Amino acid sequence: MVISIVNQKGGVAKTTTSINLAAGLALEGYKVLLIDTDPQCNATQVFIHPDIEISLEKSLHHVIMKFAPLPSVIRSTAFTNLSFAPSHIRLSSTDLELAQALDNRSARLKRAIDEIQSRYDYIIIDNPPSLGLLTINSFVASDRLIIPVSTAYFALTGLDQLQETIAMVQQTRLNPDLKLLGVLCTFADHTIVSRDVEKQVRTFFGDLVFKTTIPKNVALEEAHSRHTHIFAHSARSGGAVAYRALIKEVLAR
Numbered sequence: 001m002v003i004s005i006v007n008q009k010g011g012v013a014k015t016t017t018s019i020n021l022a023a024g025l026a027l028e029g030y031k032v033l034l035i036d037t038d039p040q041c042n043a044t045q046v047f048i049h050p051d052i053e054i055s056l057e058k059s060l061h062h063v064i065m066k067f068a069p070l071p072s073v074i075r076s077t078a079f080t081n082l083s084f085a086p087s088h089i090r091l092s093s094t095d096l097e098l099a100q101a102l103d104n105r106s107a108r109l110k111r112a113i114d115e116i117q118s119r120y121d122y123i124i125i126d127n128p129p130s131l132g133l134l135t136i137n138s139f140v141a142s143d144r145l146i147i148p149v150s151t152a153y154f155a156l157t158g159l160d161q162l163q164e165t166i167a168m169v170q171q172t173r174l175n176p177d178l179k180l181l182g183v184l185c186t187f188a189d190h191t192i193v194s195r196d197v198e199k200q201v202r203t204f205f206g207d208l209v210f211k212t213t214i215p216k217n218v219a220l221e222e223a224h225s226r227h228t229h230i231f232a233h234s235a236r237s238g239g240a241v242a243y244r245a246l247i248k249e250v251l252a253r
């Protein structure tokens with residue numbers, strides 16, 4: 001099962017959700033691969049210290065642009081059952097390079113994943129805040145999508161464009177089987193804005209919204225800077241409790 005975490009809006013907890021979903025599933029005993037397609041490399045920096053230069057041969061850029069096999073870039077992590085494929089800042093020009101490519105430019109990630117999919121129970125893809133060709137590659141490679149929506153501000157604008165893009169991927173037969181697994185409310189607190197936005201999201205998406213809401217929780221931020229996930233950093237924090245509940249829902253769906 002390949003799950004992409006997407007929203008072209010920045011800072012809605014795509015990376016936080018990718019890391020903790022992947023880590024939580026690995027803790028449940030599933031074999032998990034986390035793929036970072038974001039040139040910002042936020043997920044990559046959690047697992048590889050930024051002081052260590054990532055060699056160009058070993059990032060997703062090489063997989064997408066030079067057709068390197070995915071296993072040649074996959075690294076193990078300090079965590080059992082969890083491997084990851086790092087991003088590289090060079091991916092920031094990949095959307096442009098792909099736009100000029102003629103062959104198979106939307107399905108390069110899918111082709112790379114197809115070869116190794118049977119080795120993992122779950123492949124989680126963290127995506128950049130854009131709807132460019134890298135994200136389209138993720139849509140084509142994925143079975144399911146999770147859309148995090150921040151309740152910290154009125155973030156619903158842009159969701160119709162995201163839905164249009166998903167519909168385009170389904171209808172043009174790039175990936176007719178692509179489905180929305182769920183919408184996840186993040187950065188929730190007791191402010192009126194947060195409650196209003198969550199209400200709007202639930203009205204708009206109905207049952208597609210996960211019952212679990214991720215609260216604003218500083219431990220989630222701390223975990224990133226300590227190069228770990230929330231369950232290792234603070235297993236009893238509100239963030240850990242919420243992501244554990246999310247994983248239950250994901251497994252049930």
Ligand SMILES: Nc1ncnc2c1ncn2[C@@H]1O[C@H](COP(=O)(O)OP(=O)(O)OP(=O)(O)O)[C@@H](O)[C@H]1O
Pocket residue numbers: 009010011012013014015016017038040042127128129186187188214215216217218220221222224239
């Ligand atoms: N529930 C939360 N409570 C507090 N801080 C959070 C929470 N979720 C994420 N953060 C912090 O908010 C910031 C943005 O989160 P994150 O990087 O996951 O968003 P993103 O959607 O991946 O952003 P981008 O679009 O730039 O890739 C990070 O510093 C992260 O540590």
Ligand SMILES: [Mg+2]
Pocket residue numbers: 014015016038042126127
């Ligand atoms: Mg991110």
